[in-house]
Amino acid sequence: MPSIRGYIAERWSADDWAGEDARLRFIQSQFWYYRGERAPGGLLAEKSDDGWPRRRTRCAPSVRLCPKNPLAVYMLGRVYYAMER
8 A cells, every 4th residue: 555655845936936937827826816815804704795895806916817727717706796797
């Protein structure tokens, strides 16, 4: 039976991805998405009508960075739908 016998800890920086623009933009997009999701008043917070513009502000950078990120696009669409736009 296969098992994990150890691991190597590595640190990555944006410079390591310099030649991989699409991957870097996707990672940055995910960062901004989760930042908006977990922040107070974010996507997972208690919903209130006055909080939707704040949620839009937090999701939009994620979509701008990587328009092909399906999670970010879907959640921004849900925000716009809730705002009736």
